[in-house]
Amino acid sequence: MINLKSIQHYLLLILFGVSLSLGHVAQPQAAEVGRTLVAADLKQQPFIDAATVTNLPVNTELEVLKRQGGWMQVKSGAGEGWLKMTAVKLGTAAASQEKSGNGLSTLVNLATTGRSGSSGVTVTTGVRGLGQEDLKNAQPNPEAVKKMESFAAARNETAAFASSAKLQSQTVEYLSAPAATSASTGVGSAGNFGRGN
Amino acid sequence: MLQRTVLALALMLGVTAAHAFGLDLEKLTNIISKTQDLKPVETQSEVDIGKGVAANLLGAAPLVKDEKLQAYVNRLGWWLVQHTERTDLVWHFGVLDTDSLNAFAAPGGYVFITRGLLLNMRNEAELAGVLAHEIAHVLQRHHLAAIQKNAQTGIIADLASMAVESSQYGAVADKAISASTELYARGLDKSDEYEADRMGVVIAARAGYDPYGLLAVLQTLDGMNSQDAGLALMFKTHPTPQSRLQLLDTVMSSKLDQLNQQKQVADRFVKVVGTYAGK
Numbered sequence: 001m002i003n004l005k006s007i008q009h010y011l012l013l014i015l016f017g018v019s020l021s022l023g024h025v026a027q028p029q030a031a032e033v034g035r036t037l038v039a040a041d042l043k044q045q046p047f048i049d050a051a052t053v054t055n056l057p058v059n060t061e062l063e064v065l066k067r068q069g070g071w072m073q074v075k076s077g078a079g080e081g082w083l084k085m086t087a088v089k090l091g092t093a094a095a096s097q098e099k100s101g102n103g104l105s106t107l108v109n110l111a112t113t114g115r116s117g118s119s120g121v122t123v124t125t126g127v128r129g130l131g132q133e134d135l136k137n138a139q140p141n142p143e144a145v146k147k148m149e150s151f152a153a154a155r156n157e158t159a160a161f162a163s164s165a166k167l168q169s170q171t172v173e174y175l176s177a178p179a180a181t182s183a184s185t186g187v188g189s190a191g192n193f194g195r196g197n
Numbered sequence: 198m199l200q201r202t203v204l205a206l207a208l209m210l211g212v213t214a215a216h217a218f219g220l221d222l223e224k225l226t227n228i229i230s231k232t233q234d235l236k237p238v239e240t241q242s243e244v245d246i247g248k249g250v251a252a253n254l255l256g257a258a259p260l261v262k263d264e265k266l267q268a269y270v271n272r273l274g275w276w277l278v279q280h281t282e283r284t285d286l287v288w289h290f291g292v293l294d295t296d297s298l299n300a301f302a303a304p305g306g307y308v309f310i311t312r313g314l315l316l317n318m319r320n321e322a323e324l325a326g327v328l329a330h331e332i333a334h335v336l337q338r339h340h341l342a343a344i345q346k347n348a349q350t351g352i353i354a355d356l357a358s359m360a361v362e363s364s365q366y367g368a369v370a371d372k373a374i375s376a377s378t379e380l381y382a383r384g385l386d387k388s389d390e391y392e393a394d395r396m397g398v399v400i401a402a403r404a405g406y407d408p409y410g411l412l413a414v415l416q417t418l419d420g421m422n423s424q425d426a427g428l429a430l431m432f433k434t435h436p437t438p439q440s441r442l443q444l445l446d447t448v449m450s451s452k453l454d455q456l457n458q459q460k461q462v463a464d465r466f467v468k469v470v471g472t473y474a475g476k
Contacts, residue, residue, distance in 0.1 A: 034420065046457065067319075067407075067409070067413060068457060068458075069408075069409050069453075069454070069457030069458070069459075070449065070454075071457070085409065085412060085413070085416060086412075086443065086446045088416070089420060090419065091420035128258075128294065128295050128296050129295060129296065129297045129427060129429075130257055130258045130293065130297040130299060130430060131297070131426075131429055131430050132382040132429075132430060132433070134257040134258070135253070135257050135379075135381050135382045135430075136382060137257075138253050138254070138256035138378070139256045140249070140252035140253050140255075140256050141252055141255040141256040142252045144252070144255035144259060144260055145251045145255060145307075147260060148251065148255070148260060148267075148289045148291045149287075149289055151267050151271040151289065151291070152271070152287060152288075152289060153268075154274070154275050154290075155271075155275045155287075157272050158272060158279055161272040161273065161275075161276050162276055162404075162405065165321070165462045166405075166460065167276070167404060167405035167460055167462070169279075169280060169404065169405060170403050170404075170405060170456065170459075171403070172399050172402045172403050172408075172453070172456070173399070173452075174395065174396055174399050175395045175398070175399060175448045175449065175452055175453075176395075176448070177391070177395065177448070178444065178447050178448055
């Protein structure tokens with residue numbers, strides 16, 4: 001006799017298989033979605049002075065294809081092109097209101113399967129949170145510190161680590177704080193999206 | 198004249214504190230005058246405080262039991278550190294086994310990231326951005342400065358003299374550790390967070406990464422439901438992701454545009470973190 005649980009298992013296996021095979025066939029075509037936060041020029045190239053494909057009004061739904069520096073390659077109903085990343089809000093309007101009951105879906109999942117977190121295989125097994133109360137009530141764990149200190153051998157492996165990913169050191173000066181409005185006044189708090197393109 | 202009044206007032210307030218902590222008045226005077234100067238803390242004291250804070254954080258959330266993952270994060274952390282002004286510290290990086298999204302730094306070079314945040318990243322440049330932000334808190338001694346400045350917490354710890362006065366060392370260190378741990382529940386000044394953001398993107402850029410990795414993480418956080426329990430502590434203790442993004446964009450756009458082509462390193466990140474996640 002087939003019980004409900006085994007059917008569920010079977011369905012899960014199918015879903016898992018489908019998502020994995022999709023991930024294989026389709027190149028990791030990001031299925032991340034978002035919308036424009038402000039009206040913004042869609043550019044042909046990721047440069048501020050590149051030709052404009054079209055102007056996207058605020059709240060235009062789009063799919064994120066790729067990121068490069070401060071730019072995002074997106075696909076919208078009006079065409080493909082590049083937007084400044086700060087002109088984009090990720091997620092759907094509905095998703096950002098949704099209360100996810102058992103942990104946030106993960107992007108690693110997206111990267112490994114090429115599917116969006118909400119429909120892919122969720123690796124989160126349950127919520128083990130770290131909140132204010134946990135910090136206040138914590139009993140010190142010096143053994144864990146010793147364990148953490150045992151990882152320090154990594155300091156001798158930085159050259160190999162960098163070269164295997166072809167990372168090259170650059171000379172870059174630290175950035176100074178923006179002059180006029182001091183950071184502590186909370187410039188650009190939520191809802192203040194004054195900077196368009 | 199004014200200084201004297203301030204000192205007298207501080208002493209009056211201090212008496213209560215001194216009583217509570219069982220310190221004598223002469224020592225207290227000494228402590229207050231030194232704390233007002235915000236003298237630099239000895240590196241050894243800083244490391245001792247950091248070790249205590251790390252023990253508390255690890256008491257709240259354990260380390261992920263995955264040596265490969267921890268080694269990976271430590272290699273990346275050390276590579277970033279090579280591009281900073283505090284290569285003398287012995288840095289330690291750890292992934293905390295909690296689904297909450299957060300990252301922490303403790304004085305002396307202890308840096309933590311939660312598995313919840315790690316699993317919501319796309320590539321190594323994003324991880325580099327977050328670790329570099331935390332490294333910047335240590336470089337700037339933000340937590341130490343906050344507990345030194347924050348007189349009303351009763352922290353009269355004379356951090357500057359800790360190294361020389363061994364009899365009081367343990368007690369003073371304990372108070373500094375508990376005050377510092379409390380900071381993780383309350384948060385640093387917004388200006389400290391913004392500064393760590395500005396420094397973090399530069400450190401990541403120096404190490405060869407796409408400097409916009411940190412912004413990509415902030416954007417991910419911005420797209421999530423702010424009511425989610427996993428975001429509660431971070432959202433309470435940091436400025437909104439949107440305000441951090443806007444401020445970073447303002448200072449970066451002209452200065453770091455030429456680094457637009459730097460590496461994101463998605464393959465190695467997905468291999469290591471994906472292997473861990475798939476277990």
